[in-house]
Amino acid sequence: MKIKKIAVMFSGGTDSTYVAWLQLQKYDQIYLVTFIRHGLRRAENLQDAVTRLMQKAPSKAKIHHQIIDIEDIYQMITPHQEKQEAQQAVLSQKLSPLWEDAHGLRNGRETYMKNMHKLFMANECLQCKIAMDIAAIKFCKENNISNVCDGSNTEQLDDGSQLEDVKVIARDIFSRYGINFSSPAFHIPAEERCQTLYEAGITDHPDHKTKEKTHQIPSRQIQCTIPSSVLWTSCIFPWMVYDGQSCNDYVEMCCTYFKQAIEKGLELIDIKL
Numbered sequence: 001m002k003i004k005k006i007a008v009m010f011s012g013g014t015d016s017t018y019v020a021w022l023q024l025q026k027y028d029q030i031y032l033v034t035f036i037r038h039g040l041r042r043a044e045n046l047q048d049a050v051t052r053l054m055q056k057a058p059s060k061a062k063i064h065h066q067i068i069d070i071e072d073i074y075q076m077i078t079p080h081q082e083k084q085e086a087q088q089a090v091l092s093q094k095l096s097p098l099w100e101d102a103h104g105l106r107n108g109r110e111t112y113m114k115n116m117h118k119l120f121m122a123n124e125c126l127q128c129k130i131a132m133d134i135a136a137i138k139f140c141k142e143n144n145i146s147n148v149c150d151g152s153n154t155e156q157l158d159d160g161s162q163l164e165d166v167k168v169i170a171r172d173i174f175s176r177y178g179i180n181f182s183s184p185a186f187h188i189p190a191e192e193r194c195q196t197l198y199e200a201g202i203t204d205h206p207d208h209k210t211k212e213k214t215h216q217i218p219s220r221q222i223q224c225t226i227p228s229s230v231l232w233t234s235c236i237f238p239w240m241v242y243d244g245q246s247c248n249d250y251v252e253m254c255c256t257y258f259k260q261a262i263e264k265g266l267e268l269i270d271i272k273l
Contacts, residue, residue, distance in 0.1 A: 003028045003029055004026070004027045004028045004029070005027060005028065005029040005030075005031065005143075005144075005146075005147065006023050006026070006027045006029070006030055006031070006138055006147040006148065007031040007136065007139060007143075007145050007147070007148040007149075008020045008023060008030060008031065008033065008045070008146065008148070008149055008150070009030050009033055009035070009132060009136055009148065009149070009150040010032035010033055010065070010151075010197050011032050011034065011046070011151070011221050011222050012034070012045055012046030012048075012049045012050075012220045012221040012222055013151065013209075013212075013220065013221040014154075014190075014193055014194055014197060014203070014208055014209045014212070015151030015185050015193065015258065016022075016150065016151035016154055017049045017053070017151075017196055017197060017202060017203075017220070018151065018185050018188070018193040018194075018196060019149050019150065019151045019184050019185050020053055020063075020181075021053065021056075021196070021197060021200060022031060022184050023149070024053070024056070024058060024061045024063075024197060025058065025061075027061065027147075028060055028061060028062065029061075029062050029064065030057075030061060030063045030064070030089075031064045031065075031139075031143070031145065032050060032053070032063060032064065032065045032068060033066050033068060033136065033139055034046060034065070034066070034067045034068070034222060035067075035068050035069075035070045035132045035135055035136075036067055036068070036069055036070070036222065037069060037070050037071040037074050038071050038168065039127070039221055039224065039225050039226030039227075040223070040224055040225075040226070041222070041223050041225055042219070042222060042223045043067055043222050045218075045219050045220050045221055045222060045223065046065070046220060046221070046222060047219045048220050049202070050063070050065045050204045050220060052201070052203075053202065056200060056201060056202060057137070059103075066139075068135055068139065070131045070132060070134075070135045073131040073134050073135055073265060073269065074127070074128060074131040076265060076268055076269070077131060077134070077262075077265040077268070078127050078131075079121055079260050080153070082118075082121040083121050083122050083124075083127075083228070085118070085121075086119055086120075086121045086122040086236075087122050087228060087231060088089070088106060088116050090119070090122070090150055090231070090235060090236055091231075095115060095118065095119065096115075098112065098115060098119070098240060098242070098246065099118060099239065099242050100241045101115075102243075103245055103246070104108070113249075114260045115226040116240060116246075116249060116253075117253070119236050119239060119240055120240065120253050120257070121156075122232055123160060123232060123234060123237075123254075123257070124208065124226060124228045124229040124231075124232045125158055125159035125160070125161075125229060125233065126159060126160035126161050126254060126257065127260065127261070128226075128229070129159055129160075129161035129162075130258060130261045130262050130265065131162065131265070133161070133170060133173075133174075133262055134262060134265040134266055134269065134271075136148055136174075137174060137177050137179060137266065137271055138171075138269065138271055140177070140179050141177060141178075141179075141271055141272070145179070146178055146179055146180060147179070147180045147182075148174065148179055148180070148181050148182075149181070149182045149184055151183070151185050152167065152183040152185070152186055153183075153185050153186055153188070153190070153193075154186065154187070154264060155190060156221070157241065158237045160231065160250070160253075160254030160257070160258065161253075161254075161258060163251055163254055163255075164186070165251055165254070165255050166251075166254050166255055166258050167183055167186070169258055169259050170258070170262075173202065173259075173262060173263070173266075175244065177271065190209055193209075194206055194207060194208050194209050194210075204217075205217065212261045214244050215241050228242060
């Protein structure tokens with residue numbers, strides 16, 4: 001009888017924990033894969049979630065937890081010069097918020113799009129997740145795993161890799177390597193995810209995510225302390241997505257960038273089909 005295996009891209013947060021929980025009844029071997037790089041700290045936070053999942057797993061399911069460093073892949077695919085130029089332009093206030101020139105009505109559409117593309121190159125979250133996806137493909141190929149999933153959802157638009165249009169591209173690329181990629185929590189409301197984990201005894205609070213985010217309980221999740229990520233999510237990203245038209249522009253840029261960057265990364269590390 002063939003052993004059914006799946007890899008879960010696992011941060012320890014409620015989203016990836018929920019997705020891991022869903023796999024326990026379906027697979028014999030569940031590999032919780034946590035990616036780290038410079039600036040991603042406190043991987044020990046995940047242990048509570050890993051332990052609870054192991055305790056609640058049915059007898060047929062075996063859970064493995066593995067931590068993989070993706071710094072080399074990240075450095076390989078990231079456009080450092082363009083990113084630094086965008087960051088410096090924002091910090092020095094040489095580049096004004098896009099909403100001051102909505103769709104180029106003041107300075108022209110060409111200038112607007114030029115500035116938008118320049119800001120986009122500082123997209124730390126998307127670049128980091130691309131490195132994780134490349135590493136996930138590598139891990140699955142090396143361990144003969146044909147299924148992988150993550151905890152992506154509709155609440156994290158600052159990370160362009162979480163967009164549904166980008167997920168379609170990701171599924172196609174994973175499929176090319178013989179891997180079925182899915183995001184089981186994508187359309188599941190946060191309240192339902194949290195309630196499910198609480199009822200299963202994986203968490204102690206039905207509103208665990210809110211309590212964790214407001215620091216009422218200790219975090220179970222790996223912590224991102226990368227300064228450029230903070231700059232992107234709190235300063236640059238809000239300038240880019242503020243209405244329907246610019247959202248469409250952002251989605252299109254994410255799709256184009258994601259496909260080009262992940263294809264380049266896979267070619268550079270020479271993962272065989």
